[in-house]
Amino acid sequence: MSSSDDDQPLVRTNGVKSQDRITKNVDRAMDKQTPSNGHIEPGVSIRMGPVEDMDVDVPLTNGNVNGKRKSRVSLTNGKSYKEASSSEEDDDKPLSKRRRTFQKPKPSMKDSDSELSDVPLKTRKPPKASAAQIGEESDSDTPLNTRLVKEKQAIERAAEKTAKAIRNKEKAAGSSKRKPKAESESDEDVPLAKKKKQPVKRATNGVKKNESDSDIPLSTKKMPAKKPKVKSEPSTPAKNAKAKARQEETEQDIEAEEDEEEYRWWEDPSKGDGTKKWTTLEHNGVVFPPPYEPLPKHVKLVYDGIPVTLHPDAEEVATFYGSMLNSTHNVENPTFNENFFKDFTTYLDKTGHGKDKNGNTIKIKKFEKCDFKPIFEWFDSERAKKKALPAAEKKAIKAAKDEAEAPYMYCMWDGRKQKVGNFRVEPPGLFRGRGEHPKTGRVKKRVMPEQITLNIGKEAKVPEPPAGHRWKEIKHDQEGTWLAMWQENINGAYKYVMLAANSDIKGQSDFKKFEKARELKQHIDRIRKDYRKDLKSEKMADRQRATAIYLIDQFALRAGNEKGEDEADTVGCCSLKYQHVTLKPPNYVIFDFLGKDSIRFYDEVQVDSQVFKNLKIFKKPPKTEGDDIFDRLTTSALNKHLNSYMPGLTAKVFRTYNASWTMARLLKDMKSTGTIPEKVKDYNDANREVAILCNHKRTVAASHANSIEKMQEKINGLRYQVWRTKQMMLDVDPKIKKKKGAEYFERPEDLDDEWVKQHQEALVEEQRQKITKKFEKDNEKLKIEGQKQMKEKELKERLEAIDELAKKFKKENKTGKVEAEGKGPSVEKYEANIDKLNQRIETMKVQMEDKEGNKEVALGTSKINYIDPRLTVVFSKKFNVPIERFFSKTLREKFDWAIKSVEEDWEF
Template sequence: MSSSEDDAPLARGRNGVKSDDRIPKSVDRTMDKQNPSNGHVEPGVSIRMGPVEEMDTDPPASGTTNGKRKVRGSLTNGRTYKEASSSEDDDKPLSKRRRTSQQNKQVKDDSESELSDVPLKVRKPPKATAAQIGESSDSDIPLNAKLVKEKEKIEKAATKEAKKIRTKEKAAAKRKAKSDSESDDDVPLAKGKKQPAKRASNGVKKADSDSNAPIAKKAAVKKTTKVKAEAATPAKKGKAKSKAETEQDQQAEDEEEEYRWWENTAKGDGTKKWSALEHNGVVFPPEYQPLPKKVKLVYDGVPVTLHKDAEEVATFYGSMLNSTHNVENPTFNKNFFEDFTAILDKTGHGKDKDGNTVKIKKFEKCDFKPIFEWFESERAAKKALPAAEKKALKAEKDAAEAPYMYCTWDGRKQKVGNFRVEPPSLFRGRGEHPKTGRVKKRVLPEQITINIGKEAKVPEPPAGHRWKEIKHDQEGTWLAMWQENINGAYKYVMLAANSDIKGQSDFKKFEKARELKKHIDTIREDYRRDLKSEKMADRQRATAIYLIDQFALRAGNEKGEDEADTVGCCSLKYEHVTLKPPHFVIFDFLGKDSIRFYDEVTVDPQVFKNLKIFKKAPKTNGDDIFDRLTTSALNKHLTSYMAGLTAKVFRTYNASWTMARLLKDMKPTGTIPEKVKEYNDANREVAILCNHKRTVAAGHAGSIEKMQEKINGLRYQVWRTKQMMIDIDSKTKKKKGAEYFERPEDLDDEWVKQHIEFLVEEQRQKITKKFEKDNEKLKAEGEKEMKPKELDERLEVATELERKLKKEHKTSKVEAEGKGPTVEKMEANVEKLEQRIETMKVQMEDKEGNKEVALGTSKINYIDPRLTVVFSKKFNVPIERFFSKTLREKFDWAIKSVDEDWEF
């Protein structure tokens, strides 16, 4: 191939144009001259909250990329992905606001840091305050620059730690070799002389020798030593235990040892996962119950009767008309109607009241409101059921499902996770999924494969049905499986999250990430060197690892034509990456779960050059950027550093290592809520680092509005309390000034009237619910229920409240409330209310700031749960403040296996 990069023709690859095999050094030199770096580089920094100054850019590759920055929050409000991408409503660039004042300082700081210490990228959460991520709100230093410096420290610590671990391991190996050599040279002592005890010669302090091992492991070692010592020492004379007591003790000890599986991690490493397995199969959803005859789909103004199968599909859509996010989505409606008409064609469409066939051809003529209204009435009736009846129904359901909730795995009872087969419905998907609205068909026993022990009794399928297949796969941890019709994916019934098998899986995942810390510096050093490799495959691989490590991109796999167009690093296309000189890169693609990944980042100058080479003409839309790299090839390369290392381990390592360093520097004081907030701030930083985005919830705006109304209600109560001070002592108004007692302007007369109505209605509902609950209790105890007259008398309290509040509003005079009211007491009440208001404002701001950041994802899946346990124990914060009951069961192994001195 020619050494001239401009003249060499490009080969055709599996996805169009393929890059040259090699990259001459002349190409890099030429590009350096064309696009010199100005030294102002902060590799690993996201500038998602604002674009850089206008520069020459790649031409828009598709309708989804125009070079302008968008915040994903602006993509909601009913607009589609493409519509949002063409929006012109951009904020003033942050870079323009701070460039002149900070550039010189940043150039100096950045030029002093080596490329090998480039920090991981940290994203600023939407609308999160500086204080929320542990920064001083009044600082003059740009937030990004602060986070860069913090990450730089963390990465330097990672390099230092890796070298320290390897040095310690080498020293330990040498000492062991020397010790073994010395023991071989030992001369047997004369008969009758005792061999002197040999001192431990590892040269490491006892406290440090197993510092990287879980505490439970240390305990296990001590326990083993103790048992050996006791076996070697003659038992003291005394009352011997009875045989029954000994057997009970042994059984209890055996059960405890089996339960604490994390002390014996070698168990289960082989391919055989179980020897005996028994379970009762799966629970199927109930059969479809037809609608009442008066409830029908209306087509073109005519009520029509449908076949049972078609009517069921109509109810899928009709029951969810309140889900505007879906029913206003053109793709959802198109896909639904295609599947609906296919079923109508099979079942003969509809019939009018005279039995004439009505062909349903146009979606716009379908009226599903009668179906929706019927479902709404059913939901309301179910909600209105007495508590005792609800309890009885739940108990009946639980009793029916009880046999399926547990299985017997190698003689041990284990909880089963998702033993219920999903009912038929409409597929919704996440993000911009192309199959949203498709009909998820009912799963039949004939589609289900059962996995069970050979000696176990095979569960009976429903009457008139049979299982697809019975397997005895001892290498599999699944109990049943089937293939769903939307994406052709296989669904598995597995053990619950708190089972031994799931716990071992989590443990191994975090231990794998923990092992990576020994090799991370070597990996980073190697890929930075290969960023300049003349071999195209090596340079692409190095660039991909850089993006995965620095920006937490997923590795990505190729998708079929009928699958959602979601991509990761290795499967990025030409149109997904826009380059803006000198070193800014815009990523814009659909990531996991079809959620849009949009980010504008600063990269290493060499990475920018590489991406420009990978996108070189004649490449165009649809062509792979990393055309000489696959996910499997990337992972195969990574295993040369460490057994089992894959691209996804970087996400777990980076999240856990970053959290470990942040927690190590913490010294939280104050109340438990204050300590929890400091932990959450660190968690947020990790979530931003790992790009854990989520689609803004459909009810987010309503939730924020409710929180604001609660705050306004407290502000109104502050005003009332201040008026009570005047009622107690009229001179107070002169002392504090009239302004102190004024009602906030935004709480106008109209708002007050509505608020009074709300307070009165809220009081009525509380009284009514209490009355119903009391009656249910009387009925359960066999006593006579209270008459409706009693409720009317109780409701007088709400009527009296209404009169009182309306009078207050009319006269602007509020009578003092409470026992022995004084001005001092009212002032104390005002202070308490204002503290509640401030707390709620922080919570609301936190909720708004986190609407696109999934804190739970990082805490549950990527941050080693043992770090959370360490924080909990070290700073005396109940673990319940971080893990729900379900998570405490899931991470039981973490809670019981470490103490406050454990380190990741």
């Protein structure tokens, strides 16, 4: 779809600007350089894998990249205040928090024979995806890229067919209410943005035989008369026992569940239509972090060899840094240290710097002369003490904390009890940032009540602020879903206290997001047809917009936004610069830039020849490094154009649509059989293919190789058990060797004598630790119950069995024979044990293969953020796999609406 000249704002004025029009001479000249293939092929990533160091002539990144981002280590009292209060599992954390950035490319000598058309590039290509990564046999005859391209083409053809089927049914259903059009005014020929709105009456996607309203957003469906709700039954002993058994849930969760009737908001068409979000709202405000406790008098910062006493305000900032010396990624980062010391100096100037033991002022002027080790050692010892506390004492501390925070965990929203999400105010500390953030190391100031605005009902009682303080403001914003807000000092961003992920409001937000993606399937064919047409537009603005939409649709690039001078230099599609895009004939494009959260986006892709030609035009001299590729396009202009196709359509909806639609197509024809782990692997294989086709990639975690090695060791341990069991069979019946053959009883070659000895030692030590921990736990229980504790003599007696095991292994190694174990040993029993062990080995092999395949693909990103959770529920119900195998407790709460709203025949 083209727009008029008036609709195209002149966007960026800095740097070299593209011509307003693309002349036919320029087009023809480019065609000679890059012959067209005459058709558009779906884009597929050329490589999948870890980013290797590159030898480049011109740096392709956008600055300040100096190393891989390592995992963060909490340092204050073992865990940070925020971490200590978190109940989310690692699977639920945003993937960007667990990813790693990259090593800065090293410059090399220019290669005069380079094939690249504009920015010479000489790279060692990262490895391509293995066939196993997408569930294929490694000896498949079809090359990976060919298979993926064909599969993506098939998926897009299915999308086009579905969109036309939906519109045809809508047209048939609404024809009696509309005036018939002349043949020349066919819907297919009229640009969607210029059409008159038709009555919204959606049909199915053309797959199900019976006519269903599954494509209609639930918020707009006409719902059947509701059955009267059944009130909660009175509590019974059986019910109480059941509640007690739910160990995952807190007492407050259970209480809320039993107090409230289930409210199936996704079946209520009246919710979410207006702007007013609530009528009555009551809550108890926020929980502040504990006040700063000064260090013991003997623990001091050492400056130039002299221990100095600091004012509590400055000392607190010193502890922020001193407590995290083991976080080498941060304390070895020059930017982090520079920003920290700059802020630290501000506090020192305000408080008079330090004093020596005689009261003389010590001016702290150089970071290099500061020794924070005494502070770190004290915090480290405190962490160790806390870790060594008896389990009963840890439990008591947690119970006291939970009791103090209980009033803040829930609010009353329109008379319903709803769980609050982040009700704790973030404690002060040092800002880490993600990736290579320019403000890393800055001091996050303590948030005071005077900075906090509360949102609460007019009739509700306003929570009391801490003694001696007051709230900044009290609001009654019924259009807002926040309970409290304040502005942080690092980036000036506003922080909000919202409802928990499993609350009605949060669920409705996710629901609307995925329904918007479902709605896009009705228009996707026209959008693609229009942008393919505009790829050859004479107007530069239209051609740039079409190229950007192509990249966003085919390669899941984010749209990107403008950044301020002091913000991280991250970019998206619309803000790509000259150095971020390298063109390699005939039609390969290499993207290399810092994307969202300052995570490096590196990908080599194969694009349509017209797109390659367009990018070459957009990079045409005199443009050079620092100039914009899409200089006549902004994110807002792009989204405004997309909104003309469908209300609320933005660039980010494509990521959700493409992931969900791809997964839906893969699940439609899937036949998953076998054990639960094998079915889970089938799901992960489909998820992996979605992640590859939608470019949800990650750098291989540093711990991956170690994890695989541990899994292999466990498998080897089971194989060793199988061999020992076979030797026991020989001890019971030596004649069986002739019957089964000598090969059956041979030990695997890779489990040599050295491995066996190390494994035996590890087994003995593991059992020793288990018995010791069990003894300590039993003693703690006796202490709580007020009974007499066991003496060390009891532990020694228990450990005697381990000493016997060590002697047995020694004897086996010497004689080469294994004596039969267990009560009533028989060949039949040992064969049954071998079968069980082999089954465990196969299960672990499947899990290891799955883990290996996932190492370079961000399955969590796809599953949590982009694949409609209802598709996961469909798989779970269709193939009888517990939903717990896909969603953790936190995700089950977040997607409760999806779990309860669909059956196995639901379609995206």
